[in-house]
Amino acid sequence: MNQNRVNELFGAAQALREKGIPLYMQVKKAILASISAGRVLGGDTLPPERDLAKYLDVSRVTVRRAIDELVKEDVLTQRQGAGTFVSERVEQPLNHLRSFTEVMEARGKTITSKWLDRSLGMPHEDECKALKLSAEQEVVRFYRLRYADGKPMALELATIPSRYILNPFAMEGSLYDLLEQQGCRPVRAFQRLRAISIDEQRAHLLDIPALSAVLYIERTAVTQDGTPIEFTRSWFPGDSYDFVAEIHNTV
The missing domain is CATH 3.40.1410.10 (Chorismate lyase-like)
Known part of the structure; x- marks a missing residue:
């Protein structure tokens, strides 16, 4: 997924620097905001963790924790060897x-x-x-x-x-x-x-x-x-x- 597409989906990276809020929660909030705004639709593939981490200037561990939370909440779905998808509800x-x-x-x-x-x-x-x-x-x-x-x-x-x-x-x-x-x-x-x-x-x-x-x-x-x-x-x-x-x- 190219950089322009990541920009389109998730907006400005500096938005993830809210004081007092853990970084993984801010990543989670950014993903949810993109889904709510219709920039990411049901069935769409999320960018790879390494791309999100690089763009948002956070560690891959932080991105993975945010994604794991959203998988537990059934917002995202992970398929072995295929990636992470927005759940189609x-x-x-x-x-x-x-x-x-x-x-x-x-x-x-x-x-x-x-x-x-x-x-x-x-x-x-x-x-x-x-x-x-x-x-x-x-x-x-x-x-x-x-x-x-x-x-x-x-x-x-x-x-x-x-x-x-x-x-x-x-x-x-x-x-x-x-x-x-x-x-x-x-x-x-x-x-x-x-x-x-x-x-x-x-x-x-x-x-x-x-x-x-x-x-x-x-x-x-x-x-x-x-x-x-x-x-x-x-x-x-x-x-x-x-x-x-x-x-x-x-x-």
């Missing part, structure tokens, strides 16, 4: 029932999927409970790795009673589009969210380190008459999403 409202495809397409991203399982079978205990099924009622399962602009963004395992979709190979794109075509698109859902450490197999699929913190979501969606139709479990990389909700005062 997707803001996803929790008060709107939308499919992954709808959320990503609204942001102009190209959606692709890798199928891990499409099958017809008997329900597991948690699926029976969520979908209010007996152990003898068949379900279809759709398990896939979802990409946006070529980046792994989510693992989704959806279970649907087979009376709505008998052939698991009938779905290629959006599950909600297929359900809508059959007149049974869900209209509301209950979601449970929690942070977990991801196992090695799923971490490999998402291209993140094993035991990384991810957001795990269980969603049970119902039709207009309140019938459960979808039970989906999703794993989202922690550095890729901001889930937001509007909260009202009920007093």
Whole structure:
């Protein structure tokens, strides 16, 4: 990265001489300011540590500490052998029932999927409970790795009673589009969210380190008459999403 580009991204080096503030915090502040100003965008590569250290007239240890802090806060992402990148975060409202495809397409991203399982079978205990099924009622399962602009963004395992979709190979794109075509698109859902450490197999699929913190979501969606139709479990990389909700005062 040439000197002009570093100047463009990070402004005047003398700005990092604020009294009483540790240098690594000033480097961190400069990086955050560049991201906030849109000079560095999600997915952009940060200049090498040695270039930043030289330009900002600080040690590489100082730059590395600032970057390590931002990696811990999921502002930056480091990839072995590729460098340090600005994390690409997707803001996803929790008060709107939308499919992954709808959320990503609204942001102009190209959606692709890798199928891990499409099958017809008997329900597991948690699926029976969520979908209010007996152990003898068949379900279809759709398990896939979802990409946006070529980046792994989510693992989704959806279970649907087979009376709505008998052939698991009938779905290629959006599950909600297929359900809508059959007149049974869900209209509301209950979601449970929690942070977990991801196992090695799923971490490999998402291209993140094993035991990384991810957001795990269980969603049970119902039709207009309140019938459960979808039970989906999703794993989202922690550095890729901001889930937001509007909260009202009920007093």
